[in-house]
Structure formats: structure tokens, C-alpha cells
Amino acid sequence: MSNHTALSTQLQHTGIIDAAKAQQLQTAASPWWLQILLGIAAWIASVLIIGSFLGPLLALADNNPVRTVAAVALLAAAIWLTTRKQEFLQQMAVAIALAGQGLLVYVIYDVSGSNDETARYACAVIAILLLLSPLNQLHQRASLSIALLCLLSLVSSAxxxxxxxxxxxxxxxxxxxxxxxxxxxxxxxxxxxxxxxxxxxxxxxxxxxxxxxxxxxxxxxxxxxxxxxxxxxxxxxxxxxxxxxxxxxxxxxxxxxxxxxxxxxxxxxxxxxxxxxxxxxxxxxxxxxxxxxxxxxxxxxxxxxxxxxxxxxxxxxxxxxxxxxxxxxxxxxxxxxxxxxxxxxx
Known part of the structure; x- marks a missing residue:
């Protein structure tokens, strides 16, 4: 029995954590180099999938209602992928969700008459609202960073x-x-x-x-x-x-x-x-x-x-x-x- 498993078992016996948490702690994490390779592969796969999905769709009907539907579909797919526990799918969820956020912000930017200030407010609001969905920690950090950058870019006083x-x-x-x-x-x-x-x-x-x-x-x-x-x-x-x-x-x-x-x-x-x-x-x-x-x-x-x-x-x-x-x-x-x-x- 490894030290990690022994520690989680001891914590369970003392009543600090329950059986589900102990099982989660005992799950062996992948090596760091494998996580990096999986992340690179997932982002490449996400770019190919998004390109094959958005390219023909926007070529056939390049207007804001179609862009909105595509953005919502990307966000829904990303939220569904977050329910999967595989690291590859978790990375894909982040990439697809960011693509959906970007497309939705572009729609708002176009509707507002190319008003970049409105787009930045909208980007921050969308990123904060996505925290209510079951995002993984990587997507949470990305959404919070995007929201904070958008809000800070609106500050013009030193x-x-x-x-x-x-x-x-x-x-x-x-x-x-x-x-x-x-x-x-x-x-x-x-x-x-x-x-x-x-x-x-x-x-x-x-x-x-x-x-x-x-x-x-x-x-x-x-x-x-x-x-x-x-x-x-x-x-x-x-x-x-x-x-x-x-x-x-x-x-x-x-x-x-x-x-x-x-x-x-x-x-x-x-x-x-x-x-x-x-x-x-x-x-x-x-x-x-x-x-x-x-x-x-x-x-x-x-x-x-x-x-x-x-x-x-x-x-x-x-x-x-x-x-x-x-x-x-x-x-x-x-x-x-x-x-x-x-x-x-x-």
C-alpha cells in the first residue's frame, strides 16, 4: 500500500473524510508529462472539431442568429464534456467552452454596433455566469481570468x-x-x-x-x-x-x-x-x-x-x-x- 493510499484510508477510519472522498484521493493521477501531452492533443483535436463544425455552418448562414445557436451548442457540449472524468475530455471541454464564449461575445460586439466597451462587459458577465455551471478548475481559472482582464481594461484612472x-x-x-x-x-x-x-x-x-x-x-x-x-x-x-x-x-x-x-x-x-x-x-x-x-x-x-x-x-x-x-x-x-x-x- 502506497503512502497516499494509507493516508486516505487513515483519514477515512478517523471520520475526517467519507468513502467517496477516500476513493477520489486514492485515484492515481497521471504523470505530469502525460498530462501535458494529453492537453496538447486535446486542444489540437478541439481546434479541428470546432473548425469542421463552425466553418461549413457559418459559410452557409453567416448571421448573428446562427452564430448565437453555434455558441450555445459549443457551450452545451463543453458542459457535457466536463461531466466526463477523462483528462483528455476535460481539456477539450475548456477549449470548446472558450470558443463558445468568444463566438457569443463576437455576436454581442456585432449587435452593439462594434462597441468594444459593451463587448468587454458582456465577456466578463458571460465568464462569471459560467461559474454556475459544472466547470473544471482549469476552466474556472480561465473564466475568472478573462472576466478580471475585461473589467480591468475598463479602468482608465491610475x-x-x-x-x-x-x-x-x-x-x-x-x-x-x-x-x-x-x-x-x-x-x-x-x-x-x-x-x-x-x-x-x-x-x-x-x-x-x-x-x-x-x-x-x-x-x-x-x-x-x-x-x-x-x-x-x-x-x-x-x-x-x-x-x-x-x-x-x-x-x-x-x-x-x-x-x-x-x-x-x-x-x-x-x-x-x-x-x-x-x-x-x-x-x-x-x-x-x-x-x-x-x-x-x-x-x-x-x-x-x-x-x-x-x-x-x-x-x-x-x-x-x-x-x-x-x-x-x-x-x-x-x-x-x-x-x-x-x-x-x-
């Missing part, structure tokens, strides 16, 4: 984008810190997909906010970039201090005061590097939520934020080097202080 980015980071931190509570819910898989999409969006937007003066955003955002950067840094500092305050709630009073003082000092030193502040807060939340992959992704985001901050031209090299050196000394002093407090408790 300060508003900073607020939205901070709100996404706050929601992600709250969900990671409360993972033990919602992990047992019936909709835990959907919440997990939502959490991953929000976390990825928060990391991307906070790095984008740190690079606002680097990028030419005049075609999309307004010119209030200084206010937006100030909001990014201020709200990122609040998020980091709040995360440290909550995670240290079980520590001793001296340890907690030391941690909060360190967090405040880091927020003051790294105020120009808003991406580093938010990435650090999310890294702590992911570590508490026991997600090694997202913890590593947050570390990568921190490295990117440090690199952008170090090679930016807003401050001189001596100033930036001094900020980073003081931040490192602060973290080293914090580590030594916490080690001392821990030895006293043993």
Missing part, C-alpha cells in the same frame, strides 16, 4: 487602478489566511480558483504600479501617476503591517512589538518600492496558507520588484544601495532578536 490592485491584494491575503476555514466548504474548489486568479492579478498589478513611470501608459491611463504611486505605496504599507499584525497574534508581546516595529521600519525604507511591500505581505499569507508554489511565486515577484527598484532612474545609486542595505540590516536584527526571544521561551 489612482483607481491602484485602489483596485490593493483591494485585490487585501482579498487575496484574507483568503490565504482563512484557508483552513473555507477548505471544507462545498465550493472550496471554486474559492481556490478565485484565490489563485486574484493573487496572480494582485502580484502583476503591484509590479505594474511600481513601473508606472517606466511604462508609457498615456494611451490607457490618465496622467495622475504620482498620486497612483503614492496610493500603491501607502496601501501596500497598510497591507504589510496588517498582515504582520494578524499573523503575530499568538506571539508574545515583546516579539509582536518587535515584528510590528520591523514592519513599520521596512515600510518607511521601502516606500518607493510598492511592489516589494505587497509581494512580501502576500508571501507571508501564502506561507501561512501552506502553499509552496504560490510562496515561491511571491518570492519571484519580490526579486522582480527589487530588480526594478535597483535599476530605476528615480533615485541615485548610492541612495538605493543605502535603502537596501538598511533594509537588510533591519531584517538581520529582527531575526537575531526573534531568535533570542525564542530561546527564552524554550
Amino acid at each position: 489612482p483607481l487602478l491602484a485602489v483596485v490592485s490593493s483591494l485585490l491584494a487585501i482579498v487575496a491575503a484574507l483568503l490565504w489566511c482563512s484557508r483552513l476555514k473555507w477548505a471544507g466548504f462545498a465550493q472550496a474548489a471554486t474559492i481556490k480558483s478565485l484565490l489563485e486568479v486574484i493573487t496572480l492579478a494582485a502580484l502583476a498589478l503591484t509590479l505594474f504600479g511600481q513601473c508606472l513611470l517606466w511604462l508609457d501608459t498615456g494611451y490607457w491611463l490618465d496622467n495622475r501617476l504620482d498620486m497612483a504611486r503614492a496610493l500603491y505605496s501607502a496601501l501596500g504599507s497598510v497591507l504589510l503591517i496588517s498582515t504582520v499584525f494578524w499573523l503575530s497574534r499568538l506571539a508574545t508581546v515583546p516579539s509582536r512589538l518587535a515584528l510590528l516595529t520591523i514592519a513599520v521600519v521596512l515600510c518607511i525604507l521601502l516606500y518607493p518600492a510598492s511592489g516589494l511591500l505587497v509581494s512580501t505581505a502576500l508571501m507571508l499569507a501564502c506561507f501561512y496558507g501552506c502553499s509552496r508554489n504560490w510562496y515561491a511565486l511571491c518570492l519571484l515577484s519580490m526579486l522582480l520588484a527589487i530588480s526594478q527598484f535597483y535599476y530605476s532612474l528615480e533615485l541615485n545609486l548610492l541612495h538605493k544601495s543605502g535603502i537596501l542595505a538598511l533594509s537588510g540590516v533591519t531584517l538581520l536584527a529582527a531575526w537575531l532578536l526573534l531568535q533570542r526571544y525564542q530561546r527564552r521561551l524554550v
Whole structure:
């Protein structure tokens, strides 16, 4: 008996999971390389099937009612495929559903007189409504990503984008810190997909906010970039201090005061590097939520934020080097202080 099977059997005997869940956990997953090959084959097969279905249909009657019927048929086929447990069919369901969504959005775009703003709203609404159907996690992530991208593309104010980015980071931190509570819910898989999409969006937007003066955003955002950067840094500092305050709630009073003082000092030193502040807060939340992959992704985001901050031209090299050196000394002093407090408790 493998360790995986033994663990699921032990959980069943102790009453933590039922027989159906134990059987699901004991099902051996395919190797990662086989999953990749199945995914590639499924997407190729889906493209061929969609092309052979839509090509003749649209050639015979290229109008919006026919496109609508074809889109609904594709979505119905995708939902039916999600009820099958084979990985090949699960990948096909995602490809066919995305084709149906795209075709339906094109119909709305054409009906609205080529109004791209209406099409983006419609795309977001369709993607959110599809969450009510029995989608697999891959399709849930794809639908949520599409909906979020469509809604973010409608934001044309830099300060508003900073607020939205901070709100996404706050929601992600709250969900990671409360993972033990919602992990047992019936909709835990959907919440997990939502959490991953929000976390990825928060990391991307906070790095984008740190690079606002680097990028030419005049075609999309307004010119209030200084206010937006100030909001990014201020709200990122609040998020980091709040995360440290909550995670240290079980520590001793001296340890907690030391941690909060360190967090405040880091927020003051790294105020120009808003991406580093938010990435650090999310890294702590992911570590508490026991997600090694997202913890590593947050570390990568921190490295990117440090690199952008170090090679930016807003401050001189001596100033930036001094900020980073003081931040490192602060973290080293914090580590030594916490080690001392821990030895006293043993």
C-alpha cells in the first residue's frame, strides 16, 4: 500500500473524510508529462472539431442568429464534456467552452454596433455566469481570468487602478489566511480558483504600479501617476503591517512589538518600492496558507520588484544601495532578536 493510499484510508477510519472522498484521493493521477501531452492533443483535436463544425455552418448562414445557436451548442457540449472524468475530455471541454464564449461575445460586439466597451462587459458577465455551471478548475481559472482582464481594461484612472490592485491584494491575503476555514466548504474548489486568479492579478498589478513611470501608459491611463504611486505605496504599507499584525497574534508581546516595529521600519525604507511591500505581505499569507508554489511565486515577484527598484532612474545609486542595505540590516536584527526571544521561551 502506497503512502497516499494509507493516508486516505487513515483519514477515512478517523471520520475526517467519507468513502467517496477516500476513493477520489486514492485515484492515481497521471504523470505530469502525460498530462501535458494529453492537453496538447486535446486542444489540437478541439481546434479541428470546432473548425469542421463552425466553418461549413457559418459559410452557409453567416448571421448573428446562427452564430448565437453555434455558441450555445459549443457551450452545451463543453458542459457535457466536463461531466466526463477523462483528462483528455476535460481539456477539450475548456477549449470548446472558450470558443463558445468568444463566438457569443463576437455576436454581442456585432449587435452593439462594434462597441468594444459593451463587448468587454458582456465577456466578463458571460465568464462569471459560467461559474454556475459544472466547470473544471482549469476552466474556472480561465473564466475568472478573462472576466478580471475585461473589467480591468475598463479602468482608465491610475489612482483607481491602484485602489483596485490593493483591494485585490487585501482579498487575496484574507483568503490565504482563512484557508483552513473555507477548505471544507462545498465550493472550496471554486474559492481556490478565485484565490489563485486574484493573487496572480494582485502580484502583476503591484509590479505594474511600481513601473508606472517606466511604462508609457498615456494611451490607457490618465496622467495622475504620482498620486497612483503614492496610493500603491501607502496601501501596500497598510497591507504589510496588517498582515504582520494578524499573523503575530499568538506571539508574545515583546516579539509582536518587535515584528510590528520591523514592519513599520521596512515600510518607511521601502516606500518607493510598492511592489516589494505587497509581494512580501502576500508571501507571508501564502506561507501561512501552506502553499509552496504560490510562496515561491511571491518570492519571484519580490526579486522582480527589487530588480526594478535597483535599476530605476528615480533615485541615485548610492541612495538605493543605502535603502537596501538598511533594509537588510533591519531584517538581520529582527531575526537575531526573534531568535533570542525564542530561546527564552524554550
